[in-house]
Amino acid sequence: MSKEHPFVINEKTVIFHPAENSLLQQNAEFLATYVEEITGKNLKVETLSHTTPMNCIILNLNNTIHQKEGYELIIKPEYAMISASTEAGIFYGIQTLRKSIPFTTNYADIELPAAIIKDYPRFSYRGMMLDVCRHFFPVEFVKKYIDILALHNINHFHWHLTDDQGWRIEIKKYPRLTEISSQRKETVIGRNSGKYDGLPYGGFYTQEEIKEIITYAERQYITIIPEIDLPGHMLAALTAYPEFGCTGGPYEVATSWGVFKDVICIGNDQALQFLEDVLDEVTDLFPSQFIHIGGDEAPRDRWKKCPKCQARIKAEKLKADKLHTAEDHLQSYCMKRMNKFLETKGRKIIGWDEILEGNVAPGATVMSWRGTEGGIIAAELGHDVIMVPDNYAYFDYYQTDDLTDEPLGIGGFVDVEKVYNFEPIPAQFTNEEEKRFIMGNQANLWTEYISTPEHAEYMVLPRMAALAETQWTLPEKKDYQKFKNRLLHQMNIYKRKGYNYGKHLFNINAEYTPVINKKTINVSLSTIGKSTVYYTLNGIDPDISSKKYTQTLQLTETTTLKAFTIREKEGKSKVYQEEIRFNKATLCPLILNTEPAEKYKFKGAITLVDGLRGKDSPASGRWIGFYGTNMEAIIDLQKKPKYPGFQQKLI
Ligand code: ACM
Ligand code: ZN
Numbered sequence: 001m002s003k004e005h006p007f008v009i010n011e012k013t014v015i016f017h018p019a020e021n022s023l024l025q026q027n028a029e030f031l032a033t034y035v036e037e038i039t040g041k042n043l044k045v046e047t048l049s050h051t052t053p054m055n056c057i058i059l060n061l062n063n064t065i066h067q068k069e070g071y072e073l074i075i076k077p078e079y080a081m082i083s084a085s086t087e088a089g090i091f092y093g094i095q096t097l098r099k100s101i102p103f104t105t106n107y108a109d110i111e112l113p114a115a116i117i118k119d120y121p122r123f124s125y126r127g128m129m130l131d132v133c134r135h136f137f138p139v140e141f142v143k144k145y146i147d148i149l150a151l152h153n154i155n156h157f158h159w160h161l162t163d164d165q166g167w168r169i170e171i172k173k174y175p176r177l178t179e180i181s182s183q184r185k186e187t188v189i190g191r192n193s194g195k196y197d198g199l200p201y202g203g204f205y206t207q208e209e210i211k212e213i214i215t216y217a218e219r220q221y222i223t224i225i226p227e228i229d230l231p232g233h234m235l236a237a238l239t240a241y242p243e244f245g246c247t248g249g250p251y252e253v254a255t256s257w258g259v260f261k262d263v264i265c266i267g268n269d270q271a272l273q274f275l276e277d278v279l280d281e282v283t284d285l286f287p288s289q290f291i292h293i294g295g296d297e298a299p300r301d302r303w304k305k306c307p308k309c310q311a312r313i314k315a316e317k318l319k320a321d322k323l324h325t326a327e328d329h330l331q332s333y334c335m336k337r338m339n340k341f342l343e344t345k346g347r348k349i350i351g352w353d354e355i356l357e358g359n360v361a362p363g364a365t366v367m368s369w370r371g372t373e374g375g376i377i378a379a380e381l382g383h384d385v386i387m388v389p390d391n392y393a394y395f396d397y398y399q400t401d402d403l404t405d406e407p408l409g410i411g412g413f414v415d416v417e418k419v420y421n422f423e424p425i426p427a428q429f430t431n432e433e434e435k436r437f438i439m440g441n442q443a444n445l446w447t448e449y450i451s452t453p454e455h456a457e458y459m460v461l462p463r464m465a466a467l468a469e470t471q472w473t474l475p476e477k478k479d480y481q482k483f484k485n486r487l488l489h490q491m492n493i494y495k496r497k498g499y500n501y502g503k504h505l506f507n508i509n510a511e512y513t514p515v516i517n518k519k520t521i522n523v524s525l526s527t528i529g530k531s532t533v534y535y536t537l538n539g540i541d542p543d544i545s546s547k548k549y550t551q552t553l554q555l556t557e558t559t560t561l562k563a564f565t566i567r568e569k570e571g572k573s574k575v576y577q578e579e580i581r582f583n584k585a586t587l588c589p590l591i592l593n594t595e596p597a598e599k600y601k602f603k604g605a606i607t608l609v610d611g612l613r614g615k616d617s618p619a620s621g622r623w624i625g626f627y628g629t630n631m632e633a634i635i636d637l638q639k640k641p642k643y644p645g646f647q648q649k650l651i
Contacts, residue, residue, distance in 0.1 A: 004114035005077040009101070011041055014056045019047040023087040024059050026219055027094055031057065034098040037496055040107045053079040057097070059090050069155070070120025073097060075112050088221040092119070092153055103492050123424065125386055126471035127156040127225075127442025128464065130456070133163030133236075134257070134447040136203030141453040143216050148460065148499065150220035152468035157217055158292060158442060160227045161205075164235035164254035168204045169226070171281050174274070176240035178204045181253060184236075188256035190408060191449075196255060210285055225290045225350065226282050230275055231264035231334050232298030237274075238262055244271035246306035257448045259297040266334045267308025275334075276341050283345045290365065293338050296352035300327035324358050332358030339364060350386065353378070365439065369393075371599070376426050379437035387441040391599075391619065392422035393467070395459050396446040400504045401620035405574070407458075409449050413619035416487075416505060419443070420466035420480055443467045454500045461501035465490050484528050508533060508563045508576035514610040516587050520554040521580055521611045527565050527573065535563035541575060555611075558582045580611045585635045587611070593632040600625025608633060 015031055017024040028045040036042050048058065055078070062083040065072060071084040071093035082093035096117065101110055128149050130137065137145070142159075149157055161169045167181035183202035189195045205213070217224050234245075235254050242249030246265040254260060265271045282291060303309040304327055312318075318329035332355070339349045339361035350365045353374025360366070365384040368375030375385040390397070390412070397412030424441040443463065450456050465487055469478060484505065494501045505528040513522040525533045533549040534542045539560035549563065563576045585608075592605045602621040603610075614622040 067120035123440030125440030129158035180240035181236040227292035229294030246302035
């Protein structure tokens, strides 16, 4: 450990930036704001003078630092200095400094230990998506969302702007998109319950507002990638312009959730012209090199029956092959045409992994959401890939498997640990050339069940912190336990900023390990930080006079485990409860004669005899799942059965 004195931030500390660099001046102002938020101190921002640096934080461009977004942070007793070859790099150094400042009371001076940090991101694409169609989020919240992204060193904001339930971007050439398509009559209650709330719902962003948001994001080195989802998820647009659908309508902006059969008529040149006109205005607005054109979940039903679409198939000689129908190729035709159009504007397309069904447009970047398989195939075909697999990166999925206190969600289960442990580069990619196709990863917030800013914040925080580590940090440097301890500080920043975040990590986490040869189920209990865990094994609610958890519990019989912890600030955690049941089959050897589906395999056969009951979500890992066939399992009860004939049947 260095014996050097710390750097002290007090009222007189000055933030220096080079003269005539307005971006670094902005960076310096961001830093001043962050310091004030955490410490209450209002530091001066000044241009760099050539006096001996004392009691200052210096922002300094230095082109000997090679990584474009990398930075060096040097903290000495006299000063702190952030160096980078780009303003973005300096911004990330500022974020690190921000996250290093301890929270103090009484406006005390801040001590930062002397240090040298050299840091750079693993991936060039670090993304986060927001769906503003299923529910609309006002400009102020979009800006707040961008601030949250910046805190997590995320550099791409994927803005899902159009969908069946609402069109949210003003397009001057098609005013009915905002008049009609941005509004829906009402919204279904719950999960397509058949009951509706009867309340008209809508909203859109004007082009002026969009420009304002783009500038707002740029200042925090975030590129906005707009998504115009085509040729499916277009019901809202078709409602205003029914002539662009295969049947001609009438259509209605969707009031429930799901995938809808009415899509763009690819046989209709005017419909394709419409798409190009929209993209034309989109590219005028958004400077991003990438434009997302969706491509997901476009049913082929209408195209199969539409004379215009069939004529297009014929004219373009689109033919079914072993893997794809002619209509699959029709979708590819549409994507390729949009790709060509966007190329003329110097842009590149991103599409969801469905764009691989057919002939994927040359140069397209694939966003792999239905697992990582699409991403693997795309990379093998030489396409760039962004990994967003639903089981790790869909933040609309539940963040806990205990749903008792959760707001209604779409389902699934993606907790902080799952997000943290996601590895964007597939294990089978061993050479650097393959790995390079993985540009990075992102998480998605779909908002069917998320109607307020507070709820959106709750779904993305703190999972975004775990996502950020998968995007920034090399796998060999990752450590979930250490991350959790740092997360405590990060959550203090959330609290100070007034963000609404999930507090599940303050509850008890239990890990169960069945030990077949010892006939025990081992339980380890933990919680974030150093808070003492109290537990009971007799079903009685624990309190601070209950046993303190110090080592792994070894259960040998049916037990009701309850546990909780208590913290000075957060108070009592939720009482954790689990009934561990021992029956004749528990911990007996079990052979599966049917392979579970890869997606629902989890820990495999042992899951069926591990003493734990399934939970609401199959993704909790308490179930295993099979596709298509009946399953057969053989359990060796290891005892002579009492019933005659039973043994023969078993063997
Ligand atoms: C998607 O989740 N439909 C990309
Ligand atoms: Zn058609």
